[in-house]
Amino acid sequence: MSRKYQRRIVITGMGVVTPLGDDIDTMFKALLEGRSGVGPIRNFDASTFPTNFAAEVHGFQLSSWIKDCSRWEHSGINSKFAAAAAKQALANSGLIEGMNSGKVDRNRFGVYLGSGEGIHDFHNLMWETANSYDPSTRKFDYAKFCKGGRESFHVGSEADQELHTTAMHLAAYFGLNGPNFNCLTACAASSQAIGEAMDLIRIGDCDMVLAGGSHSMIHPLGVTGFNLLTALSTNKANPQGASRPFDKERDGFVLGEGAGMLVLEELEHAKKRGANILAELTGYFSTADAFRVTDSHPEGRGAIACIDGALKDAGVTPSQIGYVNAHGTSTQVNDRVESLAVKHVFGEAAKHVPVSSIKSMMGHLIAAAGAVELITCVEAMRTGWLPPTINYEHPDPECDLDYIPNKARQSKALHCLSNSFGFGGQNTSLVVSAFTG
Amino acid sequence: MVNDSRRGVVTGLGVLSSIGSDLETFWQGLLAGKSGIKRIGLFDPSELPCQIAGEMTDFDAKNFLEKKDRKQLRVMARTIQLAVACAQSAINNSKVDKSAINLTRFGVIFGAGMVAMELPETADAAAVCQMPERGKIDLKLWGTKGLEVIQPLWMLRYLPNMLACQVSILHDAQGPNNTITQDDVAGLLALGEALRIMRRDHADLLMVGGAESRVNPLSMTRQSLFLPLSTHNADPSKALRPFDSGRTGLVLGEGSGILLVEEIGHAKKRGAEIYAEVNGFGAAFNGTDQADAIERSIRIAMAQAGVSVDDVDHVNASGMGTEKEDRFEARGIAAAFKGSKDPIEVTTIKAHVGHLGGSSATVELASVALSLRHGVVPATLNYNSPDASCPVRVISGSPRPLRKPFVVKTSFTSAGQCAAAVLRRHDV
Incomplete structure (x- = not known):
């Protein structure tokens, strides 16, 4: 690996909340076992929706992570998932105690999240909408809506829907007084947040950044929106078989929810405080397809430039990559274009590189997906085990890579690539490497 | 550590606001002390406590776009339409020839908030x-x-990243693309990020922008619940009074501001007109004492720019117009400029256009770039009875000439997310 940056960035803490467990060990064990976290939607009555299943987080209580969680009383679930994952990551990094005793400079400890939007108060919003509307004349009475909304909306939960609140809560609660960012680039958001967080450390603005994302779109308007776009699988007959990335019979993605958080730290800073170094974050790149809001560029121009850029940023060649954690959503277009892009950049090395999509097991965590997938790469390097793509049954001639079908595989990876591609043509790739000193 | 050889300059501007939808009208409006705040006319606001806003009553995105691009407007909420219209203005203003630049090194970094549902x-x-x-x-x-009975593409009209994505699609900008959602400070964070991207050599040209329409019944209803909005409905243009002891609260508005930020060598090579240089950026957080985070942001930005307190002409402040925030901001600024020969002067254009959320900072940055270009500083509106707890000298009454080469821009959220940038007059 070339060393073009003076400041190297390592991962010293990680935390997750996912449909397959709300700690890293439980989640990773489930991934290696090839378990599906998909089931009937319980968050709301979705029984008549075209898609009535998802990978949900069940039994989550923020109070099991944070004793005094009063500041999250009116927060949406995004913000609560983020807080629990952040607490794990900071504790894992040995920081909860350290920060209290003033061992790290809070002013150089930033937050960069790719955390999803707040969730509208669906029932009140739509009831007041209906109450202000006359379908026969199609006239909308705005004054009536304003009056009704002011009566029925809850002040605290409305305030906490605003897009800057998740990162604010984490910074305020944990005392992280450096730069505070949140980006929202659809399904690429938390990967992009991690990449930009790395840059904040590289250029010297921060020594540490809490980076990651959180999201749930398993709510009436979320499922409505994705169903209308026909992006979700409607395989009601076999929900656990619905997310089948790279399989010829794939018919859309399955929604998941959760959060992934990482503590990124400048190498010398980590060494000095004796932190446990889990991996080194070595490469990042982001591009735009600039093509269409709904579809990826058919020849994958944005994805190709993105993967290529991230490998160059890391100073690694395709043949050095031991595992690709694919975006692999299980939609026809994504999986075809992503396979195409990997083949284009990897050339001959594409024939040998193992690729898998954990979305086959935990669904698509949207803004949070990239962070959880990067954490999966780190665990894969640490344990020497690569998670499979489950539900892989029918090979697709256009998707002809080694997708680690159905069974985890023992394989030592030293460098991993993690891809995240989002609606609107957002592409982000990260390279994470085993820390070798 | 920063690649100093890659300096950023502003080579194009676009502004849509309630005081003007082209640069010249906007700038003349700022100098003339015009306020765009008026009774809301886009919908009947009579059941809201705050019935005024910086509204763009006659905005029609079709007037800004080429014919072939207009049909895309169907899938864009008003906020996204503001973004694409303003982006076209900024591109026109920059005179950039898209066929002559490397489009994979052309990025779009935006600030955005919740896109209000229609x-x-x-x-x-x-x-x-x-x-x-x-x-x-x-x-x-x-x-x-x-x-x-809902349109199939309904959700895409409201995703916050659609501002930057639609802009990238219309202008074939294939470089880094991001959407930062930190409310009033989002656009300034976007500028800082664009500068980093340019310095790390991942782009030569970036559109840094923001757009938001808060003049929407759902937005206004929600925000009336948790923001301290003014109820000074009888005299709209006097309602928003930054740093003035007769404050009446916040007034929302709508608009868009976009800056073309370009690597200086790239700009010179194509003979671009340069409005200003962007020399430094800093960001910080403090959940209880914003003054501390504002002070630190300014200090970091000034250190990065290599600027001393006596080089700075004035601070273009956020100027929220609420007691707590004005005092925090004034104290933070005063602390950062402690030891300067003359007390630091401050101006804000909030009272001209209102609070524009995700587009506040970039509209204000456009005013800074125009100040540096024209050598004139707009005065703060409605500053009649100074709040003694705001220890800064506010530029009021009439515009004054620019006396020193640097301007500091500050923005923050009441939640404690703060940022500052240092911009410099470009001497040809």
Whole structure:
């Protein structure tokens, strides 16, 4: 690996909340076992929706992570998932105690999240909408809506829907007084947040950044929106078989929810405080397809430039990559274009590189997906085990890579690539490497 | 550590605001002390406590776009239409020839907030599924009959990243693309990020922008619940009074501001007109004492720019117009400029255009770039009785000439997210 940056960035803490467990060990064990976290939607009555299943987080209580969680009383679930994952990551990094005793400079400890939007108060919003509307004349009475909304909306939960609140809560609660960012680039958001967080450390603005994302779109308007776009699988007959990335019979993605958080730290800073170094974050790149809001560029121009850029940023060649954690959503277009892009950049090395999509097991965590997938790469390097793509049954001639079908595989990876591609043509790739000193 | 050889300059501007939808009208409006704040006319606001806003009553995105691009407007909420219209203005203003630049090194970094839903779009679905009991929707009906009467692309009209994505699609900008959602400070964070991207050599040219329409019944209803909005409906143009002891609260508005930030060598090579240089950026957080985070942001930005307190002409402040925030901001600025020969002077254009959320900072940055270009500083409106707890000298009354080469821009959220940038006059 070339060393073009003076400041190297390592991962010293990680935390997750996912449909397959709300700690890293439980989640990773489930991934290696090839378990599906998909089931009937319980968050709301979705029984008549075209898609009535998802990978949900069940039994989550923020109070099991944070004793005094009063500041999250009116927060949406995004913000609560983020807080629990952040607490794990900071504790894992040995920081909860350290920060209290003033061992790290809070002013150089930033937050960069790719955390999803707040969730509208669906029932009140739509009831007041209906109450202000006359379908026969199609006239909308705005004054009536304003009056009704002011009566029925809850002040605290409305305030906490605003897009800057998740990162604010984490910074305020944990005392992280450096730069505070949140980006929202659809399904690429938390990967992009991690990449930009790395840059904040590289250029010297921060020594540490809490980076990651959180999201749930398993709510009436979320499922409505994705169903209308026909992006979700409607395989009601076999929900656990619905997310089948790279399989010829794939018919859309399955929604998941959760959060992934990482503590990124400048190498010398980590060494000095004796932190446990889990991996080194070595490469990042982001591009735009600039093509269409709904579809990826058919020849994958944005994805190709993105993967290529991230490998160059890391100073690694395709043949050095031991595992690709694919975006692999299980939609026809994504999986075809992503396979195409990997083949284009990897050339001959594409024939040998193992690729898998954990979305086959935990669904698509949207803004949070990239962070959880990067954490999966780190665990894969640490344990020497690569998670499979489950539900892989029918090979697709256009998707002809080694997708680690159905069974985890023992394989030592030293460098991993993690891809995240989002609606609107957002592409982000990260390279994470085993820390070798 | 920073690649100093890659300096950023502003080579194009676009502004849409309630005081003007082209640069010249906007700039003349700032100098003339014009306020765009008026009684809301886009919908009937009579049931809201705050019935005024910086509204762009006659905005029509079609007037800004080429004919071939107009049909895309169907899938854009008003906020996204503001973004694409303003982006076209900024591109025109920069005179950049897209066929002569490397489009994979052309990025788009935006600030954005929640894109307010346009209520009629789900009204038919809501009407079908409304139950007699207040606040109850029949979800079983929604999943069948409701979904049938909503447009298929409905969700894409409201995703916050659609501002930057639609702009990238219209202008074939294939470089880094991001959407930062930190409310009033989002656009300034976007500028800082664009500068980093340019310095790390991942782009030569970036559109740094923001757009937001808060003059929307859902937005106004929600925000009336948790923001300290002014109820000074009788005299709209006097309602927003930054740093003035007669404050009446916040006033929302709508608009867009976009800056073309370009690597200086790239700009010179194509003979671009340069408005200003962007020399430094800093960001910080403090959840209880914003003054501390504002002070640190300014200090970091000034250190990066290599600027001393006596080089700075003035601070273009956020100027929220609420007691707590004005005092925090003034104290933070005063602390950062402690030891300067003359007390630091401050101006803000909030009272001209209102609070624009995700587009506040970039509209204000456009005013800074124009100040540096024209050598004139607009005065703060409605500053009649100074708040003694705001220890800064506010530029008021009439515009004054620019005396020193640097301007500091500050923005922050009441939640404690703060940022500052240092811009410099470009001497040809």
